[in-house]
Amino acid sequence: QKEVEQDPGPLSVPEGAIVSLNCTYSNSAFQYFMWYRQYSRKGPELLMYTYSSGNKEDGRFTAQVDKSSKYISLFIRDSQPSDSATYLCAMSGSARQLTFGSGTQLTVLP
Amino acid sequence: KAGVTQTPRYLIKTRGQQVTLSCSPISGHRSVSWYQQTPGQGLQFLFEYFSETQRNKGNFPGRFSGRQFSNSRSEMNVSTLELGDSALYLCASSDPGGADGEQFFGPGTRLTVL
Numbered sequence: 001q002k003e004v005e006q007d008p009g010p011l012s013v014p015e016g017a018i019v020s021l022n023c024t025y026s027n028s029a030f031q032y033f034m035w036y037r038q039y040s041r042k043g044p045e046l047l048m049y050t051y052s053s054g055n056k057e058d059g060r061f062t063a064q065v066d067k068s069s070k071y072i073s074l075f076i077r078d079s080q081p082s083d084s085a086t087y088l089c090a091m092s093g094s095a096r097q098l099t100f101g102s103g104t105q106l107t108v109l110p
Numbered sequence: 111k112a113g114v115t116q117t118p119r120y121l122i123k124t125r126g127q128q129v130t131l132s133c134s135p136i137s138g139h140r141s142v143s144w145y146q147q148t149p150g151q152g153l154q155f156l157f158e159y160f161s162e163t164q165r166n167k168g169n170f171p172g173r174f175s176g177r178q179f180s181n182s183r184s185e186m187n188v189s190t191l192e193l194g195d196s197a198l199y200l201c202a203s204s205d206p207g208g209a210d211g212e213q214f215f216g217p218g219t220r221l222t223v224l
């Protein structure tokens with residue numbers, strides 16, 4: 001079993017919809033939680049960063065971490081066609097070594 | 111501030127050859143990490159360098175090695191290439207004063223082994 005599980009999708013939604021992306025993990029040592037967005041043939045771009053449990057909001061994006069359930073989420077409000085990409089969750093403990101989910105491919109239809 | 115740069119962007123090699131990839135981190139960042147991305151295995155951690163020292167290493171064979179220079183630029187080397195080494199190799203840099211998990215990625219080097 002992988003340390004980080006992420007539904008690969010693909011996920012297709014109409015423009016303006018609320019998108020929910022999720023990851024579960026098994027390693028209790030993880031305390032830093034990130035979401036990256038990766039466009040085709042590009043490197044991952046850091047979207048959201050959260051330390052420990054809680055919520056964080058940045059514009060249309062909200063990240064949630066529930067350490068008791070070992071579950072993290074990313075919500076995208078008012079989704080746009082430009083949000084079409086692969087979304088990767090990533091986690092780390094005390095070392096600068098990220099463990100990634102497999103990525104969810106999202107398509108926002110105009 | 112300029113982002114992380116990686117050279118070359120594309121590379122084609124044959125089995126048995128060796129290859130060297132280069133990464134220049136964001137100015138002021140002293141930690142550089144390398145990752146391999148493949149369709150089957152996703153993104154996997156290779157190693158991390160800080161102040162010219164390898165601090166962490168992932169679960170890859172010894173054919174994969176790296177180094178970091180005094181200006182924080184880093185190189186990774188793969189010897190005796192195998193077909194399975196075909197992948198996107200990503201470099202990420204982080205600020206020593208920043209949070210442990212906050213890493214910024216370059217565009218990657220796409221390596222094809224024939």
